[in-house]
Each structure stands twice: as C-alpha cells, then as structure tokens.
Amino acid sequence: MTRGPTISDPDLEPDPTRPAARADHPHGERVQPHWRRLVGDRALVGVGALALLAALAFLAVDAAHNQGRFVPPLDDVYIHLQYARQIGLGEFLRYQAGAPRTTGASSLLYVLLLGAASVVLPAGLLLYAAVAFGVVCFVVTVVLVALLGRELGSRNVGTVAGVLTALCGPLLWGATSGMEVALVALLVAALLLAFVREQPVGHFVVTPVVAVPLVITRPEGLVLVVAVLAGAVVTLVRRRRRPPIGVLNCSVGKNALLLVLPLLVALAQFGLYRLLTGSAENTGVEAKSILSLPLGSPLEVVDRVTTTARTALELVGGVTTTLVVGPGVVVLAAIGLAAVASRRPAVAGVLVLGLAGVLFAVSTLQTALWHDGRYLQPFLPVVVLLSVLGVRAIGRAAADRRTGRVLTTGLVAVLAAFAVVSTPTWALRQGEQAAGIRESAVSVAQWLKGNTPPDAIVAVNDVGATAYFSDRRIVDLVGLVTPGFARAALDGPGAMYEQLAHLPPAQRPTYFSIFEDNGLVSVGELPKARILGDEPLTSFQLKSPVRDDAPFGGICQTAGGCPLISVWRADWSHVGSGDLPDDPVPGRIVDRVNVGDPSDEAAHGYGVDRALVGIVPKSEIRNQDVAGRVVVDSGRHVVGGEHFTLRGLTPGRPVTLTARVDAREPVEDRNTGAGVVAVGVDGRGVGDWAFATEVPGLPAGAEHSWAQSSFTIPASAVTAPEITVSLGPRQPFLAPYPDYRSFSYWVAQ
Incomplete structure (x- = not known):
C-alpha cells in the first residue's frame, strides 16, 4: 500500500501552481493561465476558505459583544479613519480642517487607500470597508504563506503552514481590527515569496515592485525590505562571477538600479514628511520611542530595548505562553531556519537579518507589546512557516521514515491543537476589548458632540474616536496629531502644562476629556495645574468586563488600567500666576x-x-x-x-x-x-x-x-x-x- 505525502517527504508530484515549461507541452497545447491553476488548487482554496471562515467568526464575536455592530478593539483605528476622511476631502495629512499637517497615522499607504475609498463611500461605511479590506488581505496572506511553504519545503508544508496561519489568533485579531496589520502581512508574505522565486535565477523584477508599497506601509516593513535588498545584491554580486543563465542574460547593473527603487520611495516619503510637517520623523515613533525618553545613559536605552526584545521573543517563541503560536516555537523555527540555510543560504540570511531587524526596531518602542503585539503580528506567518519547516526537518532526521512520519504528525497535531484552543480566546478578547472601546472612547465622543458647542476645543489623551465622532477641534496631549506635544508628554505633566500654556489663547482647549494614566503620559497630574474645573461635567465609569492583558500588554480602557473617563471644562485663569516670586525680592x-x-x-x-x-x-x-x-x-x-x-x-x-x-x-x-x-x-x-x-x-x-x-x-x-x-x-x-x-x-x- 502506498502512503500519501507528509511534510517530511519531498514533493511527489509537480506543483500545479508553478508555470509550466514549454517542454511540458510538446504538441503546442495552450498553457493554463496561472490564476486558473491557483483557483483550481484544492489545497489553496481550502486554506483560503478556512482563513475567511476564521475571520468572519472573529467579526461575529465582536458584533455579539456590541449589540450586533462591529466596533474596533482599539481607538487607533479611528485615527486612520480620520486621516482617510480628511484625505477624501482634499486635506492630505491634516487631521482636521485647518490643522497643521501631521504624521500621526503609522501607515501612509493604508490611509491613502482608505482615503481613496472615502471618496466613493458614505462616511458610515468607511470602517466596514477597512475591515473588509483587512479580511481580504488576510485570506490572500494565508494563500501566499502556503505558496511560500511549497517553495521552501513541499506541498504539504505549504498546506500545514497555511492552516496554522489561518488559525493564528493574534494575527486574526489584527487582521479584523481595522488596522493595517493584514495589509502588512500580505506584503511581507508576497515580498518573501517573490525573493525566494527570483533568487535562484538572480533576476529581480517582482521583488522590488512588491517592496515599494511595503516601505510606505510600516516602518518595520522598511527593515525587512532592506534585508531582502541586501540578499538580492549579494546574489547579483555572486552571479557576476558566473555566466548568466539562458534567457535571463540581462544586465546586472540594470537589475541593481531596479533594486534601488524601494529605497528611493522610502527617502521620498521622509522628504515629503519633512517638506509638509517640518520633520521627517513619524510623530507616532517620536511619541512612543524609547530613544525619545530622557534616560540619560546609552546603556539604559540598550537595557530597555534588549529587555523588550527578549520579552517579545519569549512570547512569540512560545517560551512563556502558548497563546501566540504554540509551545517551543522558537526552537522549531530555529531548526527550520537551519534547514533552509542548508539548501538556500541566501534566503536563510535574509530571514535572519529581516526578523532580527524587525524585532529590534519594534523593541525601540515603549508600546512594542501593546495592542496585543500589533507591530509583530504581520510577521507571525513567517514564524509559523519556519516552525513547520522545523517540524519537517525533525521528521527527516529520524532513523526511519515511519518514525519520521510519527514525529511530524505528532508535532503538527500539537501546534494545531494549541491553535484551535487559543483562537477562540483571541476572538473573545477582541469582542470584550471592542465593548470597552465602545463604552469609553466612542461613548465619550458622542457625549461631546451632543453637549458641547460646535466651536469647542477638546484636549484628549486618546485622539481617535473623539475627533472622528464628535466633530470638535482636538488638542492631542500625546502629540500624535498636535505638533509640539510628543516630547512634552514624554517629559512629564509639567512640560505638558507649559506646552498648553504656550498655546495662543484662542487655540487652548475649552474642555478636557481624559483618563488618568495610560502608561505613556501622566495626564492624571494635570488637575494640579488647576486648569480643570472644580468638578467634572460628566464621568464614564466603564462597566464592560475587564479582559486580562496576557500575553501582551493590553489596552488601558479594556484591561482595567483606566476605568474612569471624565470631561472637564477648562480653566485658564491661573496661567502665568507663577511668573513672579511669591514674596518681593531686592533689586530689579x-x-x-x-x-x-x-x-x-x-x-x-x-x-x-x-x-x-x-x-x-x-x-x-x-x-x-x-x-x-x-x-x-x-x-x-x-x-x-x-x-x-x-x-x-x-x-x-x-x-x-x-x-x-x-x-x-x-x-x-x-x-x-x-x-x-x-x-x-x-x-x-x-x-x-x-x-x-x-x-x-x-x-x-x-x-x-x-x-x-x-x-x-x-x-x-x-x-x-x-x-x-x-x-x-x-x-x-x-x-x-x-x-x-x-x-x-x-x-x-
């Protein structure tokens, strides 16, 4: 009796998703289009369908926790929607009409896409368009991971990797959140697939084309692009020492020029930011970076960054939790990398350099592990695939084929079991967090719209929903969308007060809508500045269930860190009261x-x-x-x-x-x-x-x-x-x- 292929076996049949060679059609038969082969591939259709069902299940759980409506599980979604709405109105990078241009949205490409959608869609549908786009990107990502698994392993490796990616709880959380997570994940998988396919022949066309949108989607995407381009350059340098292959006898110099294109686009983005805002730095990075903190010693910075990186590696690697991918994933992924290195050293080098660079870049942020590891989520499919390749390598190293088959089947079953068990937990986490956002940020914004004058200026420390729903002018105390406040907020409440006091009287907030402390800025100390009224106009005591923040850092409004949000009328009568000494001093x-x-x-x-x-x-x-x-x-x-x-x-x-x-x-x-x-x-x-x-x-x-x-x-x-x-x-x-x-x-x- 013959046995079917397992992930420890080499391919037993040609991959129907690869283009057919002319020799395969000696009678001149028409080659079936590539997209038709993909659609007809049952394994790819199966993993794509599973991804779609899992994403829809997440949305259903979210709606079940919010009276039948989808609500994002974090306030930052509304920041992207607000920038997108303004782009649709012709106000590029202006968070509100008449406001200075800012770079508070962490993904330029994502807000541009949503901005284009806002031109043709009613305002009420923009959020749902963002979520639908995320679901589509997630499904495509899963299919691309399956294809990448076939390139680096076998058909079964691709299928298993696709299934585990489709059931990856934190990735599903991000893909259905309304943020740019799924778009980044898609571009990451597409970039690696293009590089893996083009690297053996040393001719890179699709690789730089895919890299261009990735560099303007997330800063971490630029890090991976640099690693991929480095691998492409090394490949080209090596090929100059050997005769080129047949039809691909093209100029290495021309190909190298094409590889520069993504870097030119990245520089153009920084230049655009500098031209329009006066700074090439994204304000989100400025407000959240450990490098912006007044720590005083480079070793303190190194300690903070390495500690964050170690914690992230432990979480994603399954050392301290199994809720992200599975137990011992860091070991399996390392074995998988070694297996790739034995056959494709350039690819392995790119993966090591890229993943390490991304981990370091993310770890420079104070919020690296916030939002359930949102910055790391797009790279989880790569970790999943490497883990599956590690399982395959273990099976191949077994003493005999039967033992290898038992090992691989058992290890895959363990990973699948943990995925199946943890994925509903992530869906529940998203639903409960969304209810917390609805009860806090969205509810407060609606109250402000109905209870403050249209010309009110509201100071907030969570800027998304307030601007999107209230139609009121905003002063962002964190500094994402209001210039000058990012460094002041990091410096403490005294500097924040002085920044507010320096505003022209007509631009000062007339209301404050704040929760005491979000772990990033100490707005809870502002009452000591006597710029708030004696009593709040209204307070919102959150009553939604507090969801534990494990394994990553949670969100303040949903993890119990700030259960009380109050709205205050501003009082500027004491500004300048400290300019003179309390008692007279001799002289002038x-x-x-x-x-x-x-x-x-x-x-x-x-x-x-x-x-x-x-x-x-x-x-x-x-x-x-x-x-x-x-x-x-x-x-x-x-x-x-x-x-x-x-x-x-x-x-x-x-x-x-x-x-x-x-x-x-x-x-x-x-x-x-x-x-x-x-x-x-x-x-x-x-x-x-x-x-x-x-x-x-x-x-x-x-x-x-x-x-x-x-x-x-x-x-x-x-x-x-x-x-x-x-x-x-x-x-x-x-x-x-x-x-x-x-x-x-x-x-x-």
Missing part, C-alpha cells in the same frame, strides 16, 4: 529660569546633574495658595544638582538668586541635608545655600508645595553679562545627596 528682576518648561530650560542651558544614573528627572506640576491667590508652576525632582546660565547681568554687581523650591526632607523627622547645596559660578565655589522649608505665615508642618529663599552671588563672581550657576552636593560623589524639587529661579540686581 532681570532674568528667570522656569524649570519644567523645556523651551525656557533650553534657552538657559538648564540641566539636572544626576547623582545616580537611572533617576529620571521628569517634570512635575504643583500649585499653592499664596496670599489668597492660586499660584501654579512646573518643576523637576532633582537628586544631585542642576546648572543653568543667567543672562542680562551687569558685571561687577552682586546678584540675588531667588528660588522657589520644595526642600522638605524626603523622610519625615530626619536630617539628611537634602535641602542644602553648594553654589558654584563658572566653575568656582561661592558658598552653600540652605533652601527654606517653611512658608512664612503658615504653621510649621502645614502642607504646602514650595518655599521661597534667596542667595547672594558676590559681585566678584559676576564677571560678564552671562554666568553659569551650578547647584550640587557639598560632598561630591558620596551620599547623602541634595534631594529637592525646583520650580523657578529669579535673578535680581
């Missing part, structure tokens, strides 16, 4: 250092001299009642010291330096000298300064935010119109260190 004020305001700090060369690496001096915001009026000021927590340059001085005259500082002892009833600093001017010590800790007129121990005190810089130290002042420990290097919060310094002569 000639300069002020506003600590916590990044622009003023830059103007004064301000910096915190940290006593310990790892302590991040993020900005803060405080307020204090002073003689019956509210004073608001930003500041920083200083552990060690600080330095700044004073300007506008008259040389040869003493300077009175007045500080607004909270120098109370960090530990109650202790005397660590935390509020005493050594003062230096242009590198020369001029004495010690003990900051005041009590406010005159207040009982000792009464709660307050800061106290005011002064220090006189002698005339002999004022040798120029500008001097650099340093405040630091009296005993350098050794603890205890100065530990205080500085808010403002005034210079009087």
Whole structure:
C-alpha cells in the first residue's frame, strides 16, 4: 500500500501552481493561465476558505459583544479613519480642517487607500470597508504563506503552514481590527515569496515592485525590505562571477538600479514628511520611542530595548505562553531556519537579518507589546512557516521514515491543537476589548458632540474616536496629531502644562476629556495645574468586563488600567500666576529660569546633574495658595544638582538668586541635608545655600508645595553679562545627596 505525502517527504508530484515549461507541452497545447491553476488548487482554496471562515467568526464575536455592530478593539483605528476622511476631502495629512499637517497615522499607504475609498463611500461605511479590506488581505496572506511553504519545503508544508496561519489568533485579531496589520502581512508574505522565486535565477523584477508599497506601509516593513535588498545584491554580486543563465542574460547593473527603487520611495516619503510637517520623523515613533525618553545613559536605552526584545521573543517563541503560536516555537523555527540555510543560504540570511531587524526596531518602542503585539503580528506567518519547516526537518532526521512520519504528525497535531484552543480566546478578547472601546472612547465622543458647542476645543489623551465622532477641534496631549506635544508628554505633566500654556489663547482647549494614566503620559497630574474645573461635567465609569492583558500588554480602557473617563471644562485663569516670586525680592528682576518648561530650560542651558544614573528627572506640576491667590508652576525632582546660565547681568554687581523650591526632607523627622547645596559660578565655589522649608505665615508642618529663599552671588563672581550657576552636593560623589524639587529661579540686581 502506498502512503500519501507528509511534510517530511519531498514533493511527489509537480506543483500545479508553478508555470509550466514549454517542454511540458510538446504538441503546442495552450498553457493554463496561472490564476486558473491557483483557483483550481484544492489545497489553496481550502486554506483560503478556512482563513475567511476564521475571520468572519472573529467579526461575529465582536458584533455579539456590541449589540450586533462591529466596533474596533482599539481607538487607533479611528485615527486612520480620520486621516482617510480628511484625505477624501482634499486635506492630505491634516487631521482636521485647518490643522497643521501631521504624521500621526503609522501607515501612509493604508490611509491613502482608505482615503481613496472615502471618496466613493458614505462616511458610515468607511470602517466596514477597512475591515473588509483587512479580511481580504488576510485570506490572500494565508494563500501566499502556503505558496511560500511549497517553495521552501513541499506541498504539504505549504498546506500545514497555511492552516496554522489561518488559525493564528493574534494575527486574526489584527487582521479584523481595522488596522493595517493584514495589509502588512500580505506584503511581507508576497515580498518573501517573490525573493525566494527570483533568487535562484538572480533576476529581480517582482521583488522590488512588491517592496515599494511595503516601505510606505510600516516602518518595520522598511527593515525587512532592506534585508531582502541586501540578499538580492549579494546574489547579483555572486552571479557576476558566473555566466548568466539562458534567457535571463540581462544586465546586472540594470537589475541593481531596479533594486534601488524601494529605497528611493522610502527617502521620498521622509522628504515629503519633512517638506509638509517640518520633520521627517513619524510623530507616532517620536511619541512612543524609547530613544525619545530622557534616560540619560546609552546603556539604559540598550537595557530597555534588549529587555523588550527578549520579552517579545519569549512570547512569540512560545517560551512563556502558548497563546501566540504554540509551545517551543522558537526552537522549531530555529531548526527550520537551519534547514533552509542548508539548501538556500541566501534566503536563510535574509530571514535572519529581516526578523532580527524587525524585532529590534519594534523593541525601540515603549508600546512594542501593546495592542496585543500589533507591530509583530504581520510577521507571525513567517514564524509559523519556519516552525513547520522545523517540524519537517525533525521528521527527516529520524532513523526511519515511519518514525519520521510519527514525529511530524505528532508535532503538527500539537501546534494545531494549541491553535484551535487559543483562537477562540483571541476572538473573545477582541469582542470584550471592542465593548470597552465602545463604552469609553466612542461613548465619550458622542457625549461631546451632543453637549458641547460646535466651536469647542477638546484636549484628549486618546485622539481617535473623539475627533472622528464628535466633530470638535482636538488638542492631542500625546502629540500624535498636535505638533509640539510628543516630547512634552514624554517629559512629564509639567512640560505638558507649559506646552498648553504656550498655546495662543484662542487655540487652548475649552474642555478636557481624559483618563488618568495610560502608561505613556501622566495626564492624571494635570488637575494640579488647576486648569480643570472644580468638578467634572460628566464621568464614564466603564462597566464592560475587564479582559486580562496576557500575553501582551493590553489596552488601558479594556484591561482595567483606566476605568474612569471624565470631561472637564477648562480653566485658564491661573496661567502665568507663577511668573513672579511669591514674596518681593531686592533689586530689579532681570532674568528667570522656569524649570519644567523645556523651551525656557533650553534657552538657559538648564540641566539636572544626576547623582545616580537611572533617576529620571521628569517634570512635575504643583500649585499653592499664596496670599489668597492660586499660584501654579512646573518643576523637576532633582537628586544631585542642576546648572543653568543667567543672562542680562551687569558685571561687577552682586546678584540675588531667588528660588522657589520644595526642600522638605524626603523622610519625615530626619536630617539628611537634602535641602542644602553648594553654589558654584563658572566653575568656582561661592558658598552653600540652605533652601527654606517653611512658608512664612503658615504653621510649621502645614502642607504646602514650595518655599521661597534667596542667595547672594558676590559681585566678584559676576564677571560678564552671562554666568553659569551650578547647584550640587557639598560632598561630591558620596551620599547623602541634595534631594529637592525646583520650580523657578529669579535673578535680581
């Protein structure tokens, strides 16, 4: 009895999806078109149908959790829809009419496609068009994975890889979310398939053509494209040393020029961003990148990135969870890579370089594991395929064919079992998360539309649904779609307050719609700036079930991190209240250092001299009642010291330096000298300064935010119109260190 082929066997019959050679038709019979062979291939039709059914099941679960309507499982979907709607209205890269151009959408190609759809579709159908497009892309991706599996393994390898991809829970989550995940996955699979087919003959035409849309779809796509182009260049260089093959005797130089096209398109995108927005950097990357954080030490950055990469590898590789692909997938994928390397070293090199590059690029983001690993989802089909190739290699290494067949069948059954069990969990996760978004972002947006005037300006820390549904002007506190806020948000609530205060009065928010903390920006501290009303106008207490955020980081509104969203009326009456000292100072004020305001700090060369690496001096915001009026000021927590340059001085005259500082002892009833600093001017010590800790007129121990005190810089130290002042420990290097919060310094002569 003959046995059917398994994934451990070589192909036992020609692949009907490959073009037929002329020799196969000696009588001149017409070759069946390639697309007809694909449609007639039962295995490909089967995996495509399975993918479609799985995607439709996800949509059904989502609708079941939302009273029969589909709702995206994350607010970011509405960011793409809003940009797309504006593109349809002729407002390219403008999030709202009249707003400056921004790059808050992470996928340029995706919003362009949706923008084209918005021209012909009613506004209410744009979301459904995005979801339908995602489903189609997902089905095509599964078919392409099956074809890629045939190229690198066998027909059965392709079929098994296609089935497991069709049942990949996190990929289904992303493909049906309304985001660009499925489009990226399709282009990734198509690019690798094109390269694998064209690399043996050393002639690359389809490869660069597919690479062009991928480079403008996601930043991670550009990383993979660079790896593929590197593999193509290596192939061309090697082929120059050998005679070309028959009909493909073409100029290597011309082919190399074609390979440059994707890189030129990527540069054109950066140039377009720079021309229209003033920055080539995507604002999403700027707002979320670990490289944007004020960590201070390159090793700290390396540690954060490598830790994130290790965690991602453990999750995707099945080390700490089996909900992504399956158990021990990282080992199977490594074996699969080794098997590919034994026959196709160039392909293996591209896969290693590309996947490692993508992992590193994603790991530079603070949000790398948010949204259920959305940035990694498009590359999961490659991991699945490599795992199947690893299973095939294990089977082939067995002592005999029967043992190999048992091994491969058992391992495939294990992977399939985990996929079948975990996929419904991902569908449930999406449905519950969608209900949380409906209850939070969408509901708040609808309330704003019905309860605020049409000219209202609303500050938010989740910008998608509010702009899409409320038709109100938006100030994005995270900085994705409002220029200037990305770095301020990362710097802390003090810098965010100062950025808001710097807005022209007519552009300041009239309302705030915020939840306390989303793990990225600390908007929960904004009430200390006294820019919110005494009581919220309304609050939304989320009641949808809290879904666990395993295995990846969840979404704040759906994972229980921010169950309360409130809408406040803005109050700008206290802006500028901290510009002057609380008490009079001798002489005329000639300069002020506003600590916590990044622009003023830059103007004064301000910096915190940290006593310990790892302590991040993020900005803060405080307020204090002073003689019956509210004073608001930003500041920083200083552990060690600080330095700044004073300007506008008259040389040869003493300077009175007045500080607004909270120098109370960090530990109650202790005397660590935390509020005493050594003062230096242009590198020369001029004495010690003990900051005041009590406010005159207040009982000792009464709660307050800061106290005011002064220090006189002698005339002999004022040798120029500008001097650099340093405040630091009296005993350098050794603890205890100065530990205080500085808010403002005034210079009087």
